[in-house]
Amino acid sequence: MHLGRKTLSKFLIENVSGSHEGAALAALLVDVAAAVKAIAALSAKGALGGVAGTLESVNVQGETQKPLDVLSNTAFVNTFQLGGLVAGVASEEMDDPFPIRAPHTRGPFLAIFDPLDGSSNIDANVSVGSIFSILHAPGQQEPGLDDYLQPGTRQVAAGYALYGPATLLVLTVGRGTHGFTLDREVGNFILTHPDIKIPADTNEFAINTSNERFWEPPVSRYVEECKAGKTGPRERDFNMRWIASMVAEVHRILMRGGIFMYPRDTKDPSKPGRLRLMYEANPMSFIVEQAGGGASTGRERILDIVPGQIHQRAPVILGSRNEVDRLVRYHQEYDAGTDKSYDSPLFSERGLYRP
Numbered sequence: 001m002h003l004g005r006k007t008l009s010k011f012l013i014e015n016v017s018g019s020h021e022g023a024a025l026a027a028l029l030v031d032v033a034a035a036v037k038a039i040a041a042l043s044a045k046g047a048l049g050g051v052a053g054t055l056e057s058v059n060v061q062g063e064t065q066k067p068l069d070v071l072s073n074t075a076f077v078n079t080f081q082l083g084g085l086v087a088g089v090a091s092e093e094m095d096d097p098f099p100i101r102a103p104h105t106r107g108p109f110l111a112i113f114d115p116l117d118g119s120s121n122i123d124a125n126v127s128v129g130s131i132f133s134i135l136h137a138p139g140q141q142e143p144g145l146d147d148y149l150q151p152g153t154r155q156v157a158a159g160y161a162l163y164g165p166a167t168l169l170v171l172t173v174g175r176g177t178h179g180f181t182l183d184r185e186v187g188n189f190i191l192t193h194p195d196i197k198i199p200a201d202t203n204e205f206a207i208n209t210s211n212e213r214f215w216e217p218p219v220s221r222y223v224e225e226c227k228a229g230k231t232g233p234r235e236r237d238f239n240m241r242w243i244a245s246m247v248a249e250v251h252r253i254l255m256r257g258g259i260f261m262y263p264r265d266t267k268d269p270s271k272p273g274r275l276r277l278m279y280e281a282n283p284m285s286f287i288v289e290q291a292g293g294g295a296s297t298g299r300e301r302i303l304d305i306v307p308g309q310i311h312q313r314a315p316v317i318l319g320s321r322n323e324v325d326r327l328v329r330y331h332q333e334y335d336a337g338t339d340k341s342y343d344s345p346l347f348s349e350r351g352l353y354r355p
């Protein structure tokens with residue numbers, strides 16, 4: 001039991017609910033926590049929940065859906081629809097945004113979410129998560145598509161839930177990043193990680209190296225230098241991790257630093273990256289920036305991107321500030337033609353990306 005410790009509700013009452021809008025936002029975040037608890041209970045049952053395997057259906061991204069993807073989406077949609085605090089919702093699992101209509105009540109916000117991120121991991125019992133982004137709704141009228149297409153700088157709140165050995169809810173309302181752990185027996189989220197700060201330096205990088213042949217030169221340069229370790233220009237050894245679950249990856253970075261990359265690549269020229277801007281890159285970038293980290297495409301701050309589509313993709317490089325800055329510099333040098341690393345023995349020997 002954690003009597004005397006700060007619950008999520010108490011935290012929100014103290015930190016968010018100062019105004020009429022703040023009170024509505026606090027109530028909305030309590031609703032998010034309720035949906036997260038339902039998904040945590042469902043995912044913890046594993047195969048016993050009768051929701052293992054894959055469905056026939058494919059989402060708008062062309063990804064096969066898992067039963068838990070669909071159930072998690074329903075948990076969020078129902079919670080938001082009944083909660084009276086949003087005017088519309090958009091989800092990775094729905095082709096188009098979904099306006100709240102009578103008999104349900106519309107509220108002052110829009111909710112955009114990835115109900116179950118990393119869901120290819122479910123059957124392997126590896127951590128998965130949910131990601132959400134909260135924006136202002138346009139006013140009293142029913143929101144149209146354009147109303148959702150706001151840059152990440154306009155997010156009112158964002159967060160993720162991590163369904164791992166423990167369930168955590170990590171969120172920001174623009175005043176730091178805070179983490180809450182679910183006390184399962186009691187059903188409360190308890191503030192366990194106040195004001196998380198990402199160390200500016202790190203020896204750990206995360207990238208799917210099976211895509212290496214599709215990367216741009218600045219990314220290859222960065223990863224080659226990390227792999228060269230003590231004997232390379234960085235003069236220290238690096239470690240690598242890849243969970244294939246962005247929530248778990250970002251959480252590790254919040255806990256001990258690191259850099260996560262799903263960069264622009266040439267695998268499918270129609271896609272400027274793998275991750276989705278509005279419900280993956282933007283909320284995670286807000287969380288990471290509020291924890292003192294950086295989040296860039298390599299050429300632009302992610303939160304500054306003006307979206308053109310609800311499911312649009314973006315290159316993502318985020319985490320420890322100094323490493324993100326270094327990778328941005330490598331992009332600048334490459335674009336300006338001043339990158340001297342091609343002349344280094346490291347690359348001529350390996351012949352990896354000599355243009």
Ligand code: F6P
Pocket residue numbers: 117118119120208244245246247274275
């Ligand atoms: O939702 C996208 C996602 O599942 C992320 O959680 C994860 O970082 C990435 O895709 C994994 O991609 P890949 O299968 O290419 O490693």
Ligand code: MN
Pocket residue numbers: 092114116117118280
């Ligand atoms: Mn996802």
